[in-house]
Amino acid sequence: xxxAFRILEEGCRALGISLSDKQTARFAQxxxxxxxxxxxxNLTGITELSEVLRxxxxxxxxxVKFMEPRKGCRILDVGTGAGFPGIPLKIAxxxxxxxxxxxLNKRIxxxxxxxxxxxxxxxxTIHGRAEDFARDKEYxxxxxxxxxxxxxxxxxxxxxxxxxxxxxxxxVSYKSGDVDNEAKEGEKAVMAMGGRIEKIIPxxxxxxxxxxxxxxxxxxxxxPKRFPRKAGIPAKEPIK
Numbered sequence: 251x252x253x254a255f256r257i258l259e260e261g262c263r264a265l266g267i268s269l270s271d272k273q274t275a276r277f278a279q280x281x282x283x284x285x286x287x288x289x290x291x292n293l294t295g296i297t298e299l300s301e302v303l304r305x306x307x308x309x310x311x312x313x314v315k316f317m318e319p320r321k322g323c324r325i326l327d328v329g330t331g332a333g334f335p336g337i338p339l340k341i342a343x344x345x346x347x348x349x350x351x352x353x354l355n356k357r358i359x360x361x362x363x364x365x366x367x368x369x370x371x372x373x374x375t376i377h378g379r380a381e382d383f384a385r386d387k388e389y390x391x392x393x394x395x396x397x398x399x400x401x402x403x404x405x406x407x408x409x410x411x412x413x414x415x416x417x418x419x420x421x422v423s424y425k426s427g428d429v430d431n432e433a434k435e436g437e438k439a440v441m442a443m444g445g446r447i448e449k450i451i452p453x454x455x456x457x458x459x460x461x462x463x464x465x466x467x468x469x470x471x472x473x474p475k476r477f478p479r480k481a482g483i484p485a486k487e488p489i490k
Contacts, residue, residue, distance in 0.1 A: 254299045254300050254303065255274065255277075255278065255303065257300050257303040257304055257308070257457070258274070258277060258303045258307055258308060259274070260456060260457060261303070261304060261307075261308035261311075261455070261456040261457070262308065262311065262342075264456035264457075265308070265311055265312060265314050265315070265456070266314060267311055267314060267342055269342065273341055273342065273344075276341045276368050277303075277307055277338070277341060279367060279368060280307075280333075280337065280338075280341070280364065280368065281299060281302055281303075283360075283363070283364055283367060284302065284332060285297060287360045287363075288332075291356050291357075291360070293331070293332040293357065293360060294306070294331075294332050304455055304456075304457070304458060304460075305455070305460070306332075306334050306338070307338050308455060308456060309334075309335070309399075309424070309455060309462060310334045310335030310336075310337075310338035310339060310399070310424075311335070311338050311339065311342055312424075312453060312455070312462065312464065313335060313339060313397065313422060313464065315451050315453055315464060316420075316422060316449075316451055316464050316466050317395075317420070318343070319339060319343045319346045319395065320346075321345040321346070322345065322346070322347070323343075323346045323347070323394045323395055324346070324347045324349075324392070324393050324394050324395070325339060325340075325346055325347065325348045325349070325393065325394070325395045325396070325397060326348075326349045326351060326389070326393040326395075326396045326397070326411075326414050327339075327348065327349070327350050327351065327396075327397050327398065328351050328380050328396060328397070328398040328400065328407075328410055328411050328414070329351070329352060329353075329380065329398055329399075329400030329402075329410070330350040330351060330352050330357075330361070331352060331357060331399075331400070332357065332360065332361075333350060333360075333361055333364060334399050335397050335399055335424065336348045336349075336350045336373075336397065337350070337361075337364065337368075337370075337373075339397070340370055340373055341368070341370070344370075344371075346372070347372040347373075348370075348372070348373045348374070349373075349374045349375075349376060349389075349393075350373070350374070350375045350376065351375075351376045351378070351380060351383065352375070352376075352377065353377070353378060353379050353380075354377075355377050358375050358376075358377040361375045362375055376389075379481045380410040380411070380478070381409075381410065381478045381479065381480065381481040381482075381483075381484065382481055383414075384410070384413040384414055384477075384478050385478075389414055390413055390414065390473075391413065391414065391415065391416050391417065391469075391472065391473065392414065392416065393414050393415055393416060393419060394415075394416055394419045394420075395415075395419060395420050395421075395422065396411045396412070396414045396415050396419070396420070396421045396422070397421075397422050397423075397424070398410070398411055398421075398422075398423055398424065399424040402485075403432060403435070403436060403488070404423060404425075404429070404432050404433060404435070404436030404439070404440070404465060405435060405436040405438070405439035405440075405488045405489055405490065406439075406484055406485060406488050407421075407423050407436075408421070408436055408439045408440045408442075408443050408445060408467065408489075409439060409442075409443060409477060409478045409479070409484040409488075409489065410478060410484065411423075412440065412443035412444060412445045412467065412469060412473060413443060413473040413477055413478055415445070415467075415469040416469065417469055417470070417471070417472060418468070418469060418470075419468075419469050420448075420466060420467060420468055420469065421445065421467040421469070422464050422465070422466055422467070423464070423465040423467070424462065424463075424464060425462065425463045425464070425465055426461070426462060426463070427461045427462070427463065428452070428461070428463070429450060429463045429465060430450065433447055433450060433465055435490070438489055438490060439488065439489035439490075440467055442474070442477065442489055443473050443477055444469055444470060444471035444472055444473045444474070445467040445468065445469050445470065446467065446468050446470050447465065447466070447467055448466045448467065448468045449466045450463055450464070450465050450466070451463060451464040451466065
């Protein structure tokens with residue numbers, strides 16, 4: 251395992267991130283718990299250690315290609331699944347506050363167990379749909395940074411995520427490969443939510459040929475009260 255963890259070490263080095271022994275140990279424990287829970291519930295189809303290190307952990311940390319979360323930064327991870335990218339970001343940048351949102355209670359139970367075992371402070375979970383909690387005053391326009399690796403088109407993700415972002419804050423969508431066309435098609439939805447696509451950052455995961463992109467959206471205006479629409483409607487009737 252120590253040999254395999256060089257993938258994480260070298261990947262972080264390529265991103266300009268330095269991990270302490272304690273942080274590396276937390277990633278190792280994260281992997282062990284992920285595999286343990288994955289044996290009786292579907293958390294990820296990627297289970298090989300080297301693949302998890304590169305495609306989940308290093309990929310999650312690639313946010314630093316855009317920004318390094320500062321002390322006190324409040325981050326929301328929408329559709330977090332098994333905790334990506336929120337938990338790796340919390341491990342690497344422990345002085346942030348991270349909230350993990352997912353609609354499946356089984357995944358929330360895994361995340362609660364993970365947070366407890368890794369002793370992660372200022373890390374919370376929310377069980378529910380993104381469309382519902384975005385109308386809650388406690389969460390609406392309350393985050394400096396919203397992130398998502400969820401598999402959905404940008405128009406849909408914009409309606410799910412941008413309402414949570416503070417004015418002047420950012421929503422960063424993790425995407426595979428070339429997303430220029432998807433960004434063009436999603437631009438209307440992004441603008442309807444009060445956002446602007448500021449940049450698209452393409453990159454290749456360290457020591458691989460895996461192409462990824464970060465779509466960076468800045469919140470420039472408050473999201474109109476009518477958004478997001480009721481649960482289920484954004485997916486059925488995306489803004490075009």
